Amino acid sequence: MLQVENISKSYLDVNALRGVSFELNKGEILGLIGPDGAGKTTLLRIIVTLLKPNSGSIFLNDSNIIQNRTLARTQMGYMPERFSLYQDLTIQENLIFFGELFGLEPEAIHNNMEKLYAFSNLKPFYNRKAGALSGGMKQKLALSCMLMHEPKVLILDEPSTGVDPVSRHEFWKLLHLLATEGTAILVSTPYLEEAQECDRVALINNGQFMALGKPDELTQQLEAELFEITSPTITSLYEEFIAADYRNNIELFGYALHYSDLEKIGLKQIQQNIKKMKSPIESIKKISPSLEDVFLHYLKGTHE
Ligand code: ATP
16 A cells, blocks of 8 residues: 655754665554654654655555655545644544544534544543543544544554553554554554554664564564573673673563573573673573564664
């Protein structure tokens, strides 16, 4: 449905995007996951034609939208990081306002509003001012406003930031419902745990995709075996590993260390090496990598 080809963008001397390409399919939820400054907002703003790339093309059902902004804006819905609801308008007035903004006839506004009330459970509060809503309700209202013109592609920039976990869960249920109805959804998030909600995820850092695939596929892509090491003095053990030049192998996960056997030396040799450390070891066992391990692995690669 959406085809993004080799998009690059720089702001003066900052290379915000360096040749990003991917496809977004009908009914698919694609998560864009990366730390602050990775380039997520820049990419989303380019896709919704608010920013021009330095190079690259974007096709929506075979039409180049960089040259056809109207098409992009009628077929896509965009919820920016700081979505702007009119705080002094009620839920209903906000929905009508966005419907009119998209040029809908009164009958279409009425019908779509009723559909969205049923979808979002906001009807009982229709007369409440947006400024008086909880964070989760504001988020649902912002999504509903963006859906008034029934877009085929949804672009959401960090919609879950600052929203409580229960509302976040409900919001994801709504996104799944929309995807089931055929809407293609591209959603950025700094939260790795939200990756499991997506059909595919793209890990972005430093303006480039480091990996793209189904969450389970990404965790299977790591070639090195991973071991979890526990110790009653985990921080000092970590510092010992760093001092012994195991920087690329080791990650501190709060309660444990994850050791990546990049050199393929095997468990026995790792145990031998650990014996040389002063900090006591409680246990060492092989584990399956999580998406966080995958992400940290690629992050290290980009810093080398
Ligand atoms: P965040 O979640 O913090 O918004 P992000 O992943 O969305 O991060 P971008 O906002 O796209 O990242 O920023 C990518 C890079 O481009 C960063 O280095 C940022 O400082 C830089 N940048 C973004 N907008 C501008 C701008 N208008 N002028 C100059 N540099 C910019």
